[in-house]
Amino acid sequence: GENVGLHLPTLSVQEGDNSIINCAYSNSASDYFIWYKQESGKGPQFIIDIRSNMDKRQGQRVTVLLNKTVKHLSLQIAATQPGDSAVYFCAENMRGSARQLTFGSGTQLTVLP
């Protein structure tokens, strides 16, 4: 099947710096994308989402960018904090698929003091 993949399996950033986590998707029929954060021993926690009719969406300290031309999704975290250390997953939903999500394999973000 189609894959949602991540460019980097691990990312280390200094506290206070900005983080950018990337995701490539290959299903051009996907119309909804979500970023989840997963802390150790916990379930995925919703961070931010974006529909395919948008190319940017901002939340509190987070921004998601969608480039449909190259099928690329990124999550930007401003002023990264120790509490941001976690695994981040992107997920895509294909139009008409009863909201089934296809997940990437995740990126481990480590915030260094």
Next chain:
Amino acid sequence: NAGVTQTPKFRILKIGQSMTLQCTQDMNHNYMYWYRQDPGMGLKLIYYSVGAGITDKGEVPNGYNVSRSTTEDFPLRLELAAPSQTSVYFCASSPRPGRTSNQPQHFGDGTRLSIL
């Protein structure tokens, strides 16, 4: 609201045993899902339901069964446990999407299952 609640949190089974993983949500969501997550991997969809009485297979349904008799509950059944089913299982729910809106899935904290 408690959100999505999964029980048990941990379980060890012997090969060939059966068990039911419980999932309940108090958000009146129509859609519910079961995923498994193997170490270092993303989540794979096992089964999903778009409403009471309606279930359908996901990407990896073999070895599992589900039922949806109420809006709140969506149990996952393993009939003959196999070592390949050692994993962390997550239940999720979401509202029915609108015609022009989307709703993210909300997850429980998982059941960690080992088959020995």
